[in-house]
Amino acid sequence: MSKEITTREADYSQWYNDLVIKGELADHSSVRGCMVIKPYGYALWENMRDQLDKMFKATGHVNAYFPLFVPKSLFEAEEKNAEGFAKECAVVTHYRLKNDPNNKGKLIVDPEAKLEEELVIRPTSEAIIWNTYKGWIQSYRDLPLLINQWANVVRWEMRTRLFLRTAEFLWQEGHTAHATKEEAIEETTKMLDVYADFVEQYMAVPVIKGVKTPNERFAGAEDTYCIEALMQDGKALQAGTSHFLGQNFAKAFDVQFLNKENKKEFVWATSWGVSTRLIGALIMAHSDDQGLIMPPRIAPLQVVIVPIYKGEESKPIIDEKVASLIKDLKALGISVKYDNSENTRPGWKFAEYELKGVPVRVAMGLRDIENNVVELARRDTKEKSSVSFDGLADYIQQLLEDIQQQIFNKALAFRNENIREVNSWDEFVEILDTKAGFVSAHWDGTSETEDKIKEQTKATIRCIPLDNKQENGKCILTGNPSTQRVLFARAY
RNA sequence: CGGGACGUAGCGCAGCCCGGUAGCGCACACGUCUGGGGGGCGUGUGGUCGCUGGUUCAAAUCCAGUCGUCCCGACCA
Numbered sequence: 074m075s076k077e078i079t080t081r082e083a084d085y086s087q088w089y090n091d092l093v094i095k096g097e098l099a100d101h102s103s104v105r106g107c108m109v110i111k112p113y114g115y116a117l118w119e120n121m122r123d124q125l126d127k128m129f130k131a132t133g134h135v136n137a138y139f140p141l142f143v144p145k146s147l148f149e150a151e152e153k154n155a156e157g158f159a160k161e162c163a164v165v166t167h168y169r170l171k172n173d174p175n176n177k178g179k180l181i182v183d184p185e186a187k188l189e190e191e192l193v194i195r196p197t198s199e200a201i202i203w204n205t206y207k208g209w210i211q212s213y214r215d216l217p218l219l220i221n222q223w224a225n226v227v228r229w230e231m232r233t234r235l236f237l238r239t240a241e242f243l244w245q246e247g248h249t250a251h252a253t254k255e256e257a258i259e260e261t262t263k264m265l266d267v268y269a270d271f272v273e274q275y276m277a278v279p280v281i282k283g284v285k286t287p288n289e290r291f292a293g294a295e296d297t298y299c300i301e302a303l304m305q306d307g308k309a310l311q312a313g314t315s316h317f318l319g320q321n322f323a324k325a326f327d328v329q330f331l332n333k334e335n336k337k338e339f340v341w342a343t344s345w346g347v348s349t350r351l352i353g354a355l356i357m358a359h360s361d362d363q364g365l366i367m368p369p370r371i372a373p374l375q376v377v378i379v380p381i382y383k384g385e386e387s388k389p390i391i392d393e394k395v396a397s398l399i400k401d402l403k404a405l406g407i408s409v410k411y412d413n414s415e416n417t418r419p420g421w422k423f424a425e426y427e428l429k430g431v432p433v434r435v436a437m438g439l440r441d442i443e444n445n446v447v448e449l450a451r452r453d454t455k456e457k458s459s460v461s462f463d464g465l466a467d468y469i470q471q472l473l474e475d476i477q478q479q480i481f482n483k484a485l486a487f488r489n490e491n492i493r494e495v496n497s498w499d500e501f502v503e504i505l506d507t508k509a510g511f512v513s514a515h516w517d518g519t520s521e522t523e524d525k526i527k528e529q530t531k532a533t534i535r536c537i538p539l540d541n542k543q544e545n546g547k548c549i550l551t552g553n554p555s556t557q558r559v560l561f562a563r564a565y
Numbered sequence: 566c567g568g569g570a571c572g573u574a575g576c577g578c579a580g581c582c583c584g585g586u587a588g589c590g591c592a593c594a595c596g597u598c599u600g601g602g603g604g605g606c607g608u609g610u611g612g613u614c615g616c617u618g619g620u621u622c623a624a625a626u627c628c629a630g631u632c633g634u635c636c637c638g639a640c641c642a
Binding site: 292314383 | 599
């Protein structure tokens with residue numbers, strides 16, 4: 074019918090686009106590189122956001138909001154950060170339009186309304202936030218400062234892809250200030266753990282925690298920690314980052330505090346963020362050729378009920394039975410929709426909710442009611458079963474948990490099957506070209522080698538896993554000695 | 566920024582080469598038969614053919630320009 078989905082095998086990126094657009098998560102907008110997040114996609118984001126927000130608050134953070142605009146002079150204060158983002162900044166230069174004297178009904182930028190100082194639209198907020206923190210921090214008693222912001226940011230990317238890389242995107246950015254280096258590092262890894270827990274337990278996407286090499290480090294950070302996920306096409310996706318910023322921003326913005334000994338010290342900083350990109354990870358980790366597969370814990374809709382009518386007289390009977398089920402499900406906090414719309418047939422609805430990835434579908438007709446059962450279909454395995462109406466809501470609650478677990482286990486098995494240790498250059502190249510996935514290999518620790526490998530294979534070092542075991546080996550490219558393996562992959 | 570494709574009804578497309586009444590599918594509205602995997606039949610609604618200019622008696626179609634979008638690549642925390 075009208076909603077054919079390209080298969081993964083035929084064209085993986087077209088498949089991805091089809092899921093986003095036909096699954097009604099988002100659409101291209103009339104603004105280059107920017108997407109419209111549609112209600113279904115936004116509901117997913119809200120569920121993710123709400124859960125993360127709870128986790129941030131449980132770890133002592135509070136929310137605040139800082140401006141969208143960053144005066145250029147503030148933006149350039151931290152040199153490395155500025156340099157890293159300079160190439161992809163949108164800049165506001167004027168504050169007024171006026172009627173075009175030569176073209177009625179059209180507007181032009183008023184050349185008289187040029188700003189004294191250009192405003193950079195934030196690609197990230199370290200600059201404006203640290204400039205503000207300067208006024209908030211005087212004493213060790215003001216520390217730690219644990220603030221998070223939910224915001225949009227703009228990065229003028231050359232090439233965009235729905236959710237994975239858009240010119241404007243939604244995210245959260247935590248910015249914390251600490252009295253000691255140790256405490257800041259502890260915060261950095263704590264938030265990495267929060268991200269890993271969220272992504273694994275709620276999104277059912279297994280991740281590897283690690284630290285970035287200097288090449289891949291956030292501009293302005295001393296260390297960048299990350300969680301890396303593996304997509305079904307064997308490419309890696311950075312799902313979240315947590316940065317130890319050292320005293321770089323404190324020094325750039327002169328943020329000092331008096332310690333207990335009445336001596337001035339620079340503050341230690343972290344920042345950490347995840348974005349709507351996570352939705353891209355969710356889609357590519359779980360979905361299949363029939364459509365999206367939503368993990369129950371963050372699914373915009375957990376259960377859909379489809380009635381099977383046989384003539385007008387059966388409607389009240391089905392409606393009544395469904396009403397009691399809905400009541401029971403809602404009492405358990407399960408989101409449910411009764412789709413008794415008349416304009417589509419049951420078969421159409423089945424396909425539609427599969428496309429949208431609703432975890433559990435209940436179908437109920439007179440035949441079922443006579444037998445005191447319903448037909449339950451789970452989206453992840455597409456299994457259908459006939460289940461007694463008695464105790465159904467509890468059964469569904471358990472089923473949702475099973476599905477959540479099953480989706481995670483499946484993704485975990487796939488991820489683990491696709492981490493391969495290699496010990497030679499030929500093997501390295503062959504694995505990348507034939508199987509992709511993560512390749513665990515020795516590296517001599519130099520940026521030059523990393524660059525060369527990237528140049529020749531497009532693979533980058535995704536991370537040095539945190540729980541890495543130390544072992545002696547030889548770099549796959551140079552043969553120089555190495556003390557541990559790192560994870561390479563081609564990445565989004 | 567390089568390569569490719571595209572812009573015609575809400576969506577997806579044909580028509581363009583060879584200029585001459587604006588088409589199809591889906592969706593939508595109404596009616597009806599239906600209903601356990603993307604229904605059938607009937608009747609309808611809906612379009613300044615991306616924009617600007619040119620050629621012509623006549624332009625969706627030819628020419629020039631322009632704007633925009635997508636895909637692949639380069640780039641990217």
